[in-house]
Amino acid sequence: MKFQKCRTSREIITALNKSWHPDHFVCLKCDNPISGSTFNERDGSPICSDCFLQYFSEICASCKKPIKGKIIKALGQTWHEDHFVCGGPCMKPMSGESFYERDGKPYCKEDFENIFAxxxxxxxxxxxxxxxVALEAKWHKDCFKCKACKEPITANTFAVEDNQPLCTSCA
Structure with missing residues (x-):
C-alpha cells in the first residue's frame, strides 16, 4: 500500500493496482476504513485483517478457531501447527513427521502400535x-517358544500342553 497526495491535496492510497481516497479504501465485509499498512484481498477488494480472519481463514480441526499462522493440512483437515499432535498419550507434535491414522486422528508409530496393534x-x-498365529493367539517369531526347553519353535509341527507349545523334541 502506497500513500501519495492527489490534486485536491488529499492523500491517495495506491493498492490492488488502483488508487483510493483513504475514506473509500474500506473493508469489503465491515465497511470500515482500512488504516494500517496490512490488509488482505478477496476478489480484488480489500479486507481488514479481523474480517479476513473471521470470514476467510481456515478453521483448526482441533480447537475449531481460525488459523492465523502456519497451517498444517492433513487427514483432509486443517490444523494449527501446535495442535497437530499424536492422538495417543504422548501427544508429541506430528508436523513434518510420518504418522498413522485412526478415526481421523494422527498417531506416532509407538502409540499406534501400543493402542491398536x-x-x-x-x-x-x-x-x-x-x-x-497359533493356539488362538498371535506371537512374535522369537516368542513362540517351547514350554519345556524355551527354544523358539521353527518347525511347522508342534505339540500342545496346557495351551502352550512344545517342540517335537520335548513332546
Missing amino acids: AKCKGCEKPISDKAI
Missing part, C-alpha cells in the same frame, strides 16, 4: 511385523 501372547508387546 495385536499383542503377542508370549511377551504381550505389540506385533508390528509378521506374526505366528
Whole structure:
C-alpha cells in the first residue's frame, strides 16, 4: 500500500493496482476504513485483517478457531501447527513427521502400535511385523517358544500342553 497526495491535496492510497481516497479504501465485509499498512484481498477488494480472519481463514480441526499462522493440512483437515499432535498419550507434535491414522486422528508409530496393534501372547508387546498365529493367539517369531526347553519353535509341527507349545523334541 502506497500513500501519495492527489490534486485536491488529499492523500491517495495506491493498492490492488488502483488508487483510493483513504475514506473509500474500506473493508469489503465491515465497511470500515482500512488504516494500517496490512490488509488482505478477496476478489480484488480489500479486507481488514479481523474480517479476513473471521470470514476467510481456515478453521483448526482441533480447537475449531481460525488459523492465523502456519497451517498444517492433513487427514483432509486443517490444523494449527501446535495442535497437530499424536492422538495417543504422548501427544508429541506430528508436523513434518510420518504418522498413522485412526478415526481421523494422527498417531506416532509407538502409540499406534501400543493402542491398536495385536499383542503377542508370549511377551504381550505389540506385533508390528509378521506374526505366528497359533493356539488362538498371535506371537512374535522369537516368542513362540517351547514350554519345556524355551527354544523358539521353527518347525511347522508342534505339540500342545496346557495351551502352550512344545517342540517335537520335548513332546
